[in-house]
Amino acid sequence: MNWQLSVEKTVTGFGYELIECERGSQGLLRVFIDRVSGQAYDTGESEFVTVEDCEKVTRQLQYVLEVDGLDYSRLEVSSPGLDRPLKKQADYARYEGERIDLTLKLPFQGRKRYQGVLRAVVGGASEGWALHFNDGKEDQVMGFALDEVREARLVPVVNFKGRKGRAQAAAATEVPGGQEE
Template sequence: MSWQAAVETTVTGLGYELVDCERSAGGLLRVTIDKLPPQADAGELVTVDDCEKVTRQLQYVLEVEGFDYARLEVSSPGLDRPLKNAAHYARFTGQEIDITLKLPFQGRKKYRGVLHARPEAADNQAWRLVFDDGSAEQALDFTLDEVRDARLVPVISFKGRGGERAPDRKPGQRGVIKPKKAAAKKQAGEPNQAAPGQDKVDGGLKQ
């Protein structure tokens, strides 16, 4: 069993969703968890107690399995939740996201817009971002392997994380010019960093 499989089995076995896990060159093992989709969409948030629970179980499992790490960090995804796979994109279709491409398109890598599915893409690997460049609305078609990073744009909502969906738009090609719409929203914040040498749990403050 790999360390990734051990982490995923532990997190899902405790009744949480594994959003992301990564291991840095310095030995930091960073694990991001969330409530299961039905709970999260109903407005339930990850708490410090949830993170502590997962941390304790992961420490035990990683020790038993013999996986070496310098520090373990378990946290909630925050309002700027990362999108890591096709299931994440499908779940948050219709919401505003920030994406960073691996290679620039029309001289830029970073885009912000509303995420849409492309009906012709049966494998859920191809998507469309509808965005405003300041003068007109455009549509950027992309595949998941072209994306370096994607995150939800934070939205404060009393109806839970789902918020209000953007209205549907007609399909378009990459770079198609459409009538001007509202300007882009405020940029997402940066995550907090833990002190070296400490396992870290993080919960409701980032929600």
């Protein structure tokens, strides 16, 4: 069994979603996990991954990787962070209506990087995804397929006055404004 399959089986066995798994330099093995919406966890109620979640998965992964004979010197298990990457179709569906940074493989309108609100396109000839953004002059909508995306990440929303509900946060992201690197 390869190490990625072992990691995925362990993480999903505990009811978490494996976001990303990568090998770094000097024997580093980095694993990013997320909670699955609607799932109950024995580490407590929270919408977000807790330290206890990471500890639980780390302990089990250490055991599994030792049994499988994987050579690593350091294991890091963490949440995907505020700028969570969107990798799969299910990620895009889960975060529809949220503000994202999108990097395309090929340029569109002379650039590859966009920031805007993610929307699903349903019906018609082309089902898929659209990014609603402002190019500095006017609001625009760009349709795209997942195979055209190099990288997509949530735009971090930090509110020091307390957490907003998702609906309020989504409404706050409706303010147009595209950014270019």
